[in-house]
Amino acid sequence: MKLSGAQAATYADAPDPSRTGVLIYGIDAMRVSLKRQAVVKSLVGPAGEEEMRLTRMPASDLRKDKTALVDAIKAVGFFPGPRAVIVEDANDQAFDGILIALEDWVPGDAQMIVTAGQLRPTSKLRKAFEAHANAFAWAIYNDPPSRSEVQATLTKAGLQTLDPDAEVALFDLSKDMDPGDFAQLIEKLALYTLGGDQPVSTADIDAVAPLSVEAELDEVLHIVAEARTADLAPVLSRLAAQGATPTSLCIGLMRHFKLLHRAASHPGGSSQGIAALRPPVYGPRRDRLQRQAQGWGRARLEQALGTILETDRQLRSAGQTAPQMAVMERALIRLSMMGRR
Secondary structure, three states: OEOOHHHHHHHOOOOOOOOOEEEEEOOOHHHHHHHHHHHHHHHHOOOOOOOOOEEEEEOHHHHHOOOHHHHHHHOOOOOOOOOEEEEEEEOHHHHHHHHHHHHHOOOOOOEEEEEEOOOOOOOHHHHHHHHOOOEEEEEOOOOOOOHHHHHHHHHHOOOOOEOHHHHHHHHHHHHHOOHHHHHHHHHHHHHHOOOOOOOEOHHHHHHHOOOOHHHHHHHHHHHHHOOOHHHHHHHHHHHHHOOOOHHHHHHHHHHHHHHHHHHHOOOOOHHHHHHOOOOOOOHHHHHHHHHHHHHHHHHHHHHHHHHHHHHHHHHHOOOOOOOHHHHHHHHHHHHHHHOOO
């Protein structure tokens, strides 16, 4: 049977132990893995592996021994409780061994949890689970999580009290981040705010957000826009060590100053301009951008954009002899000093 709709949304939290099994497949291996982990945890509990009620096998084993999965689902464990067998990286080459297990399964056997990559509608493996009366085929798509799914994730992590800006910020992050990275962010946020008596804020999110090249790049942009010239050198050194290129810096700089210019050019002023940005910005970042737009003003931002365009031209010029990072660093210093005037 196909697992879809409302049933798919809640299945990982309450899988039916009387089912023969479930095939979880999709193009994004991380999304498939997260769903598999959730199903396994709900089915056998956190101690399932320690109590030897969980067996793992690569699908390649079934090409060598077609009865290996049957043996695994019928093996009797030492501890009571639901049992499961995970078959990883399945495809049609492992079909015969999985089909034998689907046909031989009886109540009391371990449930099969089979994972696979993208499967065509003509896949024998996919067809077998879709046609089975007591098993599910669950397609995992790359759609961003819905608001209810994000809320369920927060609730499971114990993050039930959030201020409005933090809630919206997390929902936006869920659409932009890799599912695994977002899950880690929620886990870190739950630990960071554990025992606190205040609602989770955007400042809390900023404190645990993963530090990456993108985060360092954002910091450079803020340093320039806030005229903190003395702070440029150490951040640029870290970026260079992480492999950031002058071109990526220039693109990020252009994007940031265009955003500030758009806000400063709003007929209602920079405050309304920031509020009108899409996608919207929230919390401390919104306040920070508003201060930057007000401090620069439309005229100086247009001068800054001219400087950035000239820098971009130099970086792309075939006759440029100076090192590109030096050209970029000189432009950043010039812009940050321009912001002091």
